[in-house]
Structures are given as C-alpha cells and as structure tokens.
Amino acid sequence: MVKKSLPIFNIEKFNYLGKEDDFYVNSIRTHLNLHKFVLAPHRHDFFFVAIFTKGSGTHNIDFNNYQIGPGSVFAIIPGQSHSWNLSEDADGYILFHTRSFFNLHFPSKNVRDYPFFCSMHNSPLILLKEKSLKKAEQIFSEILDEYVHEYLLKFQRIAVMLDLVYIDFSRLYLPKTSIDKKNQNFLIKIGKLEDLIDANFKRIKSPSQYAEMMFMSERHLNRICKEYLNKTTSDLIMDRLMLEAKRLLVHSAYSVSEIAEELGYLDVSYFSRLFKKKAGKTPLEFIKSFA
Numbered sequence: 001m002v003k004k005s006l007p008i009f010n011i012e013k014f015n016y017l018g019k020e021d022d023f024y025v026n027s028i029r030t031h032l033n034l035h036k037f038v039l040a041p042h043r044h045d046f047f048f049v050a051i052f053t054k055g056s057g058t059h060n061i062d063f064n065n066y067q068i069g070p071g072s073v074f075a076i077i078p079g080q081s082h083s084w085n086l087s088e089d090a091d092g093y094i095l096f097h098t099r100s101f102f103n104l105h106f107p108s109k110n111v112r113d114y115p116f117f118c119s120m121h122n123s124p125l126i127l128l129k130e131k132s133l134k135k136a137e138q139i140f141s142e143i144l145d146e147y148v149h150e151y152l153l154k155f156q157r158i159a160v161m162l163d164l165v166y167i168d169f170s171r172l173y174l175p176k177t178s179i180d181k182k183n184q185n186f187l188i189k190i191g192k193l194e195d196l197i198d199a200n201f202k203r204i205k206s207p208s209q210y211a212e213m214m215f216m217s218e219r220h221l222n223r224i225c226k227e228y229l230n231k232t233t234s235d236l237i238m239d240r241l242m243l244e245a246k247r248l249l250v251h252s253a254y255s256v257s258e259i260a261e262e263l264g265y266l267d268v269s270y271f272s273r274l275f276k277k278k279a280g281k282t283p284l285e286f287i288k289s290f291a
Contacts, residue, residue, distance in 0.1 A: 005251065005252060006041060006042060006081055006247060006251040006252075007042045007043070007193065008042070008043045008044060008045060009038075009042055009043070009044045009045070009141060010044065010045050010157065011023070011046055011096065011097075011098065012023055014031075014035055015037075020116050022097055022098045022100055022101035022104075022159075023095070023096075023097045023098075023101050023146045023147070023155065023158065024095060024096050024097070025093065025094070025095040025140070025144050025158075026093070026094055026095075027091060027092070027093055027144070027165060027247070028050065028052070028090060028092045028093060028094050029055060029091045030092070030095050032084075033085070037168055039081040039082070039083065039084050039085075039086075040079065040083060041060070041082070041251065042099075042248075043078075043079055043081045043082075043083055043085070043255070044076075044078065044080045044081065044096070045079075045098075045197050045279060046076060046096045046099075046103070046111060046133070047076070047078065047097055047098070047099070047111055047117060048072045048075070048076040048077075048079060048094075048095075048096040049073065049074070049075050049076075049094070049095050049165075050073070050092065050093070050094045050095075051072070051073045051092045051093050051094075051128075051133075051136055051137070051140060052069065052070060052071070052090065052091070052092040053070055053091055053092040053137055053227055054070060054089055054090060054091040054092065054172075055068065055069075055070075055086060055087045055089045055090025055091075055092075056068055056086075056087045056090065057067055057084065057085050057086035057090055058083075058084075058085045059072075059082060059083075059084055060073055060083050060084075060085075061074070061076060061080060061081070061082040062080050062081055062082070062120070062243055063081075063243070063246050064276040065279070066124070066125050068086065068090065070083050071127055071129065071130070071132075071133045071137070072125065072126075072128075072171065073099050073125070073126040073127070073128060074124050074126075075114075075116040075117060075124050075169070076124055077112075077117050077120060078099075078220040079120075079198065080120060080124070080228060081251075083169075086087065088248060091146065092137075092140075093137070093140035093141070093143075094129060095140070095162075097124075097144065098124055099111055099161070101159075102159070102162075104159075105155075105156065105159035105160075106159070106163065109163075110188070110191075111166075112187075112188075112189055113191070114166045114169070114170050115170055115173050115187060116169060116170070116173050117228065118187040118188075118190055118191045119187075119189075119190050119191065119194055119228075120243075121194075121229050121231065121239065122229075123189065123234065123249050126169055126172055126173055128172065133147065133170060134166070136165065136168065136169075136210075139165055140159055140165070141163065141197075142161060143158055143161050144167075144196065146158050146161075149216045164186075174235060185228065186224055186228045187213070187228075189221075190224065190225070190228055190229065192214060193214060193233070193236065193255050194208060194236065194240075195223070196210055196213055196239050197210065197212070197236055197237055198240065201237060201240045201241055201244070202229055202244075202263055202264050204263070205237055205264065207222070207232070207233035207234050207237065209220070210233060210237070211233070218233070221233050225262065238278065241278060242275065242278045244263060245259055245263060245271075245275060245283070246279070246286065247261065248263075249283055249286055249287050249290075250286075250287065250290045254273060256268060256271075256283045256284065258270065260272075272281075274287070
C-alpha cells in the first residue's frame with residue numbers, strides 16, 4: 001500500500017543562506033515566500049517558535065485551532081503537526097533550532113525545561129501585550145541581523161539572546177508563584193514521561209510500566225501528572241494514542257482496521273468505540289470532517 005505520510009522536515013530542508021545546520025531564523029513573510037510548502041500540514045524534528053507582529057489567521061496544531069494576531073507566539077516541540085491559514089499581511093519572525101544547538105551552548109540546561117516546550121499537553125500559544133511584543137520584536141530583529149551577517153562570535157550571541165527570549169516567555173507563560181524549584185522538577189519529569197510515551201505508546205499502554213521506567217511508584221507519577229497537567233498517566237498515554245490515530249486517519253491511506261492494528265488494537269470494533277468516546281466521532285466521521 002502506498003502511504004501518504006505527513007512530511008517531517010529537518011532544518012536542511014530550509015535552504016536560505018546555505019548554513020542551516022542547527023539554527024534558522026527569518027521574517028515570516030520572507031520565510032513563506034521561500035518555503036510555501038510549510039502552509040500544508042507537516043511535522044518537523046526541531047524546536048519551533050513564531051511570533052506575529054501583523055496580520056491574522058489560524059494556526060492548527062495537532063488538530064487544535066488557534067487564532068493568530070499581533071502578539072501571538074507559538075512554541076512547538078519536535079513531532080507536533082501543524083499548518084497555517086494566514087492573511088496576506090501576516091508578518092513577524094520565525095526561528096527554529098535543534099536540541100543539539102541549544103545543548104552545545106548551554107550544556108547544563110535542557111530546552112525541554114522551558115514550560116512551553118516541556119509538554120505537548122501544555123498550550124503552544126503565548127499572548128504578548130504591547131510592551132512585551134515590542135521588546136520581543138527587538139530581540140528577534142537582532143537575532144535575524146546576527147544570522148544574516150558574519151559577525152564575530154555570532155552564534156554565541158544568538159544563543160544568549162535565544163535564552164533571554166525563552167526566559168521572558170517563561171515568565172509570561174507561568175504565574176510567578178509557579179516558577180519554583182518544585183515545579184521545575186515537575187517539568188523535567190513530565191518531559192521525560194512524554195518522551196517515554198512517545199517512543200513506546202504503540203506497545204506499552206500500562207501506567208505502571210512507565211512508572212517503573214521512571215523509577216517511581218505509579219501513585220507518585222499519577223500525582224505529578226494530576227498536579228501539573230490535571231491528567232492521569234493513563235490520560236497521557238491515551239491522548240498520544242488518539243493523536244496518532246487522528247494523524248493516520250487524516251494523513252495516511254491506511255484503513256481503520258490497519259490503523260487499529262498499527263496502534264496495538266487487534267479488535268477494530270473496540271478501537272472504533274474507544275476513538276468515538278475520546279474524539280466524539282467515529283473514525284470514518286473524523287476522516288470526513290477533514291475531507
């Protein structure tokens with residue numbers, strides 16, 4: 001069977017200045033003119049940030065629609081699917097980088113520790129008010145200026161400014177009372193759990209097995225998930241399964257029975273009932289809604 005898979009782009013796909021190894025930045029308007037293919041649904045293997053200074057539209061991320069306007073910031077982790085529907089005057093800045101780019105410059109940090117990158121269940125949207133937008137716009141403009149010129153220690157300076165952007169966004173993303181050592185530890189654990197689920201969800205569906213892989217009790221893992229995401233470990237596993245089911249239903253030529261088998265369900269009737277319970281539509285109804 002020929003599979004119409006959702007494309008996964010890496011940075012090398014975005015040939016701009018001939019140096020897209022680990023980092024890329026551009027204005028949104030220029031980026032879309034150079035790479036029109038990004039308007040269609042796709043995924044990528046890098047961390048992605050877009051900030052809008054003009055225009056309107058919608059941004060679909062993993063089957064959730066978000067409104068776009070001046071001050072809208074979107075932060076997407078590797079593997080998430082997204083597509084745009086933008087007005088002609090839409091503009092701002094877009095940047096992305098690999099995990100290795102961040103780790104090279106900040107070996108004692110982890111990019112997944114920032115709250116907007118730590119979990120696919122956290123909102124990818126940050127809304128900036130006028131003062132914060134002007135400040136962010138200035139930093140993104142400086143990052144772009146560094147990128148297009150051959151200044152001394154350019155990528156070191158870009159990395160420092162990137163870290164400042166992420167710190168500022170974290171302060172806006174979380175209330176001040178939430179940015180403490182306890183919640184930082186929770187962010188790390190949630191990120192680790194989601195990485196494990198992402199790598200194993202097709203064959204491992206038991207919360208106790210994930211708790212064992214994280215060297216903690218199932219009860220303690222559930223408490224962390226509930227406190228930080230208001231979900232159980234089982235919810236996170238099921239959410240990942242349902243997201244993959246939606247992606248395969250919309251972006252592949254697999255039949256419902258083949259998708260059920262791909263996700264570890266040998267009983268297609270059970271899978272269909274489960275999908276309807278979670279998505280509110282049968283698999284076939286879901287496909288038709290995206291036709």
